[in-house]
Amino acid sequence: MPVSDADASILPVLPAAVTAMQDGALQGNPREVYMWFFHHLDVQQYRAVKLVEIEYALGMSEASASIAVRKLVDLGYIERVRASSGSSYRLVHSNPAREPRQGADGQDFRKLKRSACA
Numbered sequence: 594m595p596v597s598d599a600d601a602s603i604l605p606v607l608p609a610a611v612t613a614m615q616d617g618a619l620q621g622n623p624r625e626v627y628m629w630f631f632h633h634l635d636v637q638q639y640r641a642v643k644l645v646e647i648e649y650a651l652g653m654s655e656a657s658a659s660i661a662v663r664k665l666v667d668l669g670y671i672e673r674v675r676a677s678s679g680s681s682y683r684l685v686h687s688n689p690a691r692e693p694r695q696g697a698d699g700q701d702f703r704k705l706k707r708s709a710c711a
Contacts, residue, residue: 607631607686609685609687610631612687613627619664619665619668622651622653622657622660622661623660623661623664623665623668625653625661626651626658626662627665627670629647629650630642630665630682631684634671634684635683636685636686637683638683639674639681640682641679641680641681642679642681642682643679644658644659644662647661662682670684671683671685672684672685
């Protein structure tokens, strides 16, 4: 998936963000929620976030927001700590489990496959 110019402005900042923008499993609502989290969270401190914040900001249903957040946690792009008052989240600095596979010359296999087809 090509990265748009708007997304490219964040890529050098956080290695996990680079991976997230290239991850084919992160599309639609989870990708939108990740972008929202990127602007509201930090990699060091956890921040309490209520689903209603995400729902209101992105105009999605509670179920859609909940599923998107759960997918981000499951894929390892954000970390969650549960408490009796709700959940707190933080961004992951790098996500080695989701890193794009690299060729011997350091190039991403997905880019190699796309250029071979062109």
